[in-house]
Amino acid sequence: MAKPMPDVLQAHRSFYEAIESADVDLMASLWAQSEHATCIHPGAAPVRGTASVLRTWTMLMANVGYIQFFLTDIDVVTFPPGDDEPHTAVITCTENILSGEGLAANESFTGGKAIATSMLVRDGQSWKIWMRHASPVVDLTQTEGEET
Amino acid sequence: MAKPMPDVLQAHRSFYEAIESADVDLMASLWAQSEHATCIHPGAAPVRGTASVLRTWTMLMANVGYIQFFLTDIDVVTFPPGDDEPHTAVITCTENILSGEGLAANESFTGGKAIATSMLVRDGQSWKIWMRHASPVVDLTQTEGEET
Numbered sequence: 001m002a003k004p005m006p007d008v009l010q011a012h013r014s015f016y017e018a019i020e021s022a023d024v025d026l027m028a029s030l031w032a033q034s035e036h037a038t039c040i041h042p043g044a045a046p047v048r049g050t051a052s053v054l055r056t057w058t059m060l061m062a063n064v065g066y067i068q069f070f071l072t073d074i075d076v077v078t079f080p081p082g083d084d085e086p087h088t089a090v091i092t093c094t095e096n097i098l099s100g101e102g103l104a105a106n107e108s109f110t111g112g113k114a115i116a117t118s119m120l121v122r123d124g125q126s127w128k129i130w131m132r133h134a135s136p137v138v139d140l141t142q143t144e145g146e147e148t
Numbered sequence: 149m150a151k152p153m154p155d156v157l158q159a160h161r162s163f164y165e166a167i168e169s170a171d172v173d174l175m176a177s178l179w180a181q182s183e184h185a186t187c188i189h190p191g192a193a194p195v196r197g198t199a200s201v202l203r204t205w206t207m208l209m210a211n212v213g214y215i216q217f218f219l220t221d222i223d224v225v226t227f228p229p230g231d232d233e234p235h236t237a238v239i240t241c242t243e244n245i246l247s248g249e250g251l252a253a254n255e256s257f258t259g260g261k262a263i264a265t266s267m268l269v270r271d272g273q274s275w276k277i278w279m280r281h282a283s284p285v286v287d288l289t290q291t292e293g294e295e296t
Contacts, residue, residue, distance in 0.1 A: 034225075034229075036225045038223065038238075038240055038265075040265065043285065043286030044286070045221075045263060045285060046223070046242075048223065077182075079236055087228065087235075088236050090267060090278070092186055094193065094194075115193060115194060117279065131265065133240075134283075135190065135191070135281065135283030137191065137192070137193060138192070
């Protein structure tokens with residue numbers, strides 16, 4: 001009997017739990033080991049390589065007090081689409097961030113709202129984060145109605 | 149004899165050529181057809197679905213005059229790593245944007261510099277863009293040296 005597929009959304013959720021609980025070990029366990037693993041913090045240039053990525057998270061978690069993420073507009077797609085044994089997954093979501101003091105000094109969570117794209121790769125029975133790209137949401141009036 | 153693999157970096161470059169030449173048809177030919185295809189313009193919320201994504205590009209290209217992209221810090225990884233027939237690819241790069249007048253009014257290219265992550269999926273002999281996430285680069289002094 002085939003083993004059940006690991007839940008990619010659970011891995012995605014664990015990532016936020018790691019930040020919320022400042023759990024460096026949990027965070028480290030979630031990332032793929034590669035010099036190409038990439039994390040793009042909001043407004044920042046890419047950080048590449050698992051060790052460097054984890055270093056930024058350790059620094060961020062050390063400098064942030066209370067923080068909680070409410071994820072909305074979650075969209076998950078696994079590849080190949082419809083395959084019972086997907087190998088990669090892309091998850092996009094809106095991060096609505098609730099935090100205590102100390103956060104204002106941290107440029108990486110400005111605005112309290114960010115858009116995040118995560119790409120995960122399956123490593124046997126677990127999903128590992130290969131890439132994360134987060135960006136601030138600029139509060140602009142939608143221009144959708146101004147078509148020419 | 150196996151057919152040569154299509155060049156994912158060429159598909160990536162074609163995307164920028166489509167913007168630079170305001171070639172709506174070329175742009176349309178480069179995207180995967182899916183309601184989950186996603187484009188996150190700098191500072192904006194995700195746009196989902198190929199038709200909606202292409203609509204935003206058509207609007208952007210209609211409103212931007214001269215524009216040219218100089219890509220630096222390009223990193224490409226194909227999955228599975230080392231496989232001769234990869235099915236997905238992730239490319240990150242820095243977009244250094246040179247443009248004429250008219251661009252200042254367009255919030256999607258603020259700052260002249262953006263970080264872009266593109267995920268492409270292989271469809272037989274061509275690569276299609278599945279997801280693009282671009283974000284502005286905030287000009288902050290690196291805090292790397294301020295470790296505790």
